[in-house]
Amino acid sequence: MRLIQLKDGADVRVGIVEEDGRHVRVLGGVDGTWALARAAIGAGRSLAEAAGALPVQARLEYATLLAERRVLPPLHHPDPAHCMVSGTGLTHLGSAAARDAMHQKLQQQAEEGSLTDSMRMFQWGVEGGMPAPGEVGAQPEWFYKGDGSIVAAPDAELDSPEFALDGGEEPELVGLYVIDDAGVPHRLGFAIGNEFSDHVTERQNYLYLAHSKLRACAIGPELRVGELPRDLRGTSRLLRDGAVVWEKPFLTGEANMCHSLENLEYHHFKYAAHRRPGDVHLHFFGTATLSFADGVRTQPGDVFEIDLPELGAPLRNTLRSVPAGFRPGGVRPL
Incomplete structure (x- = not known):
């Protein structure tokens, strides 16, 4: 699994990069990778399991996110x-x-x-x-x-x-x-x-x-x-x-x-x-x-x-x- 962080207005979201490398599934229910990791640790789950259990809010073009400088570290x-x-x-x-x-x-x-x-x-x-x-x-x-x-x-x-x-x-x-x-x-x-x-x-x-x-x-x-x-x-x-x-x-x-x-x-x-x-x-x-x-x-x-x-x-x-x-x-x- 490959994850990114992206800007969504004033918020920070986590996205899963799809296998084709062209699209990103934006996850809801978590504010960034740090929060996702903390939740995974607390639940005794792997990071991939924790990410996979979250709802998908949107599916976006990866190239567009990069071009718009919405991708964070x-x-x-x-x-x-x-x-x-x-x-x-x-x-x-x-x-x-x-x-x-x-x-x-x-x-x-x-x-x-x-x-x-x-x-x-x-x-x-x-x-x-x-x-x-x-x-x-x-x-x-x-x-x-x-x-x-x-x-x-x-x-x-x-x-x-x-x-x-x-x-x-x-x-x-x-x-x-x-x-x-x-x-x-x-x-x-x-x-x-x-x-x-x-x-x-x-x-x-x-x-x-x-x-x-x-x-x-x-x-x-x-x-x-x-x-x-x-x-x-x-x-x-x-x-x-x-x-x-x-x-x-x-x-x-x-x-x-x-x-x-x-x-x-x-x-x-x-x-x-x-x-x-x-x-x-x-x-x-x-x-x-x-x-x-x-x-x-x-x-x-x-x-x-x-x-x-x-x-x-x-x-x-x-x-x-x-x-x-x-x-x-x-x-x-x-």
């Missing part, structure tokens, strides 16, 4: 401060050829004693990121992006602050979670994400990673409920003035990662502060494909398009530069 909290957006890096291997090359490079650097901190952390993932179910594996790189206020809807603008040195796409798989009243995380499913980072800032020094990640992001348009195929293949594109200026396939899913999803989830939710009842978590699982790595520099007006067919319709957003809204000396003594 597939999960949000009514209070954005109760939504944590985070991610893990150094998690993906890429193709089999790239995997072999990485192994050879790791071995060579280890023998020479020249492993960087990043490559050392990647090696830990290669060696211990896929533990047996129920066991603890290697810790991944982890970062915080922001709260729910930074999440852009499908087809909306992705805002880059004027102090940014770069604004580049990162095509990723995103896990969507709600914490129940007992503090137990529940995974609703997965969505396409554009993690969107400042790669120039990050490249200055890896200790600037935290700064580079405090940016907007986009998620959606669909929430795929249930388990994922292990091997997921998509395409990331950059369009300028309607023409494709960069395009590249990308791989994700556990078959293309050095960490299992269970291991990444454990190392995120092991912290008690990440299990606050009622909260929403949107967690990015990493990527190995960036236009920045191929020497492409984005500019305002560029359109990012991330297509991962197993997760439904592509995610599209337009890059926009915005004022920072804060200046040196802006803090007032009280």
Whole structure:
């Protein structure tokens, strides 16, 4: 089952995307995916069962909803401060050829004693990121992006602050979670994400990673409920003035990662502060494909398009530069 959230006047509705991908069945009786998930948890039902039991209010054209910008991110909290957006890096291997090359490079650097901190952390993932179910594996790189206020809807603008040195796409798989009243995380499913980072800032020094990640992001348009195929293949594109200026396939899913999803989830939710009842978590699982790595520099007006067919319709957003809204000396003594 694939779900979306959509605007219906002042209300937020949940829709089921039909198998043909052309129509959406709008559900009544629930105010958004967060409320649906909470109701499903309370009733001891799966998300799909809870959605399937609701009445259908309308059947609408999916393309029209997207064109009218009525489609929202597939999960949000009514209070954005109760939504944590985070991610893990150094998690993906890429193709089999790239995997072999990485192994050879790791071995060579280890023998020479020249492993960087990043490559050392990647090696830990290669060696211990896929533990047996129920066991603890290697810790991944982890970062915080922001709260729910930074999440852009499908087809909306992705805002880059004027102090940014770069604004580049990162095509990723995103896990969507709600914490129940007992503090137990529940995974609703997965969505396409554009993690969107400042790669120039990050490249200055890896200790600037935290700064580079405090940016907007986009998620959606669909929430795929249930388990994922292990091997997921998509395409990331950059369009300028309607023409494709960069395009590249990308791989994700556990078959293309050095960490299992269970291991990444454990190392995120092991912290008690990440299990606050009622909260929403949107967690990015990493990527190995960036236009920045191929020497492409984005500019305002560029359109990012991330297509991962197993997760439904592509995610599209337009890059926009915005004022920072804060200046040196802006803090007032009280």
